[in-house]
Amino acid sequence: MNGALAVARREFKSFFISPIAYIVLGGFLLLSGWLYFSTLFLAGQASLRGFFGVAPVLFVVLVPAITMRAVAEERKSGTLELLLTFPMDDWQITLGKFLASLGMVSVALACTLPYAFTVAALTGPGPAFDWGPVFAGYFGLLLLAAAFIGLGLWGSALSKNQIVGFIFGLVLCFAFYFVDKFAPLLPDTLAQLAEFLSVDYHFENIARGVLDTRDLVFYLSLTVLGLLMTARTIQATRQ
Secondary structure (H helix, E strand, O other): OHHHHHHHHHHHHHHHOOOHHHHHHHHHHHHHHHHHHHHHHHHOOOHHHHHHHHHHHHHHHHHHHHHOOHHHHHHOOHHHHHOOOOOOOHHHHHHHHHHHHHHHHHHHHOOOOHHHHHHHHHOOOOOOOHHEEEEEEEEHHHHHHHHHHHHHHHHHHOOOOOOHHHHHHHHHHHHHHHHHHHHHHHHHHHHHEEEEEHHHHHEEEEEEOOHHHHHHHHHHHHHHHHHHHHHHHHHHHOO
């Protein structure tokens, strides 16, 4: 575990050395802020529904942009081979990169917390502002991000070019986000399968404040699958 934490610290610091982190975070906050304030001022609704409705779509691009260089850039520069000589296994390397990427997503989400406090302050007299859906929404976004990070790391591990790694990760995240959008065109059995495989379908359940173990198991399974494929790809490089 110490090896994974050492990789995570190294990886997290490297995000802020390059301009990529600032560009990615800035783009995410710009788009999410515009959509939030458009709901607030144009629609006249003090609600986070607009933010939680669009955040999963933004994560389809945000997460692959964070993970694209995690393995691909190390393979290109030759530092992955050096990292593999250290006394740690492939799972520790993968877990360390996962924790660093999840930390970056957490920073992005932390920067959006003023949206929630603004909505709470603008809530009219009457019943107190319900923080339950807010906590559930942010928890759901972290689960969704974890699943996307697993897929994005695998996409990065498949290439020596970070742009190609971004494209691989984007395609994987895109597929698991939009798969349920084709459900109305499919037979009932396939439609139910498409809904179950959709990260957005499970996020909507959690964002409503419904914590179903099936949703939690789905996100955990998809995250572990992505990390497992990443570790196996790194292991192939070691061999």
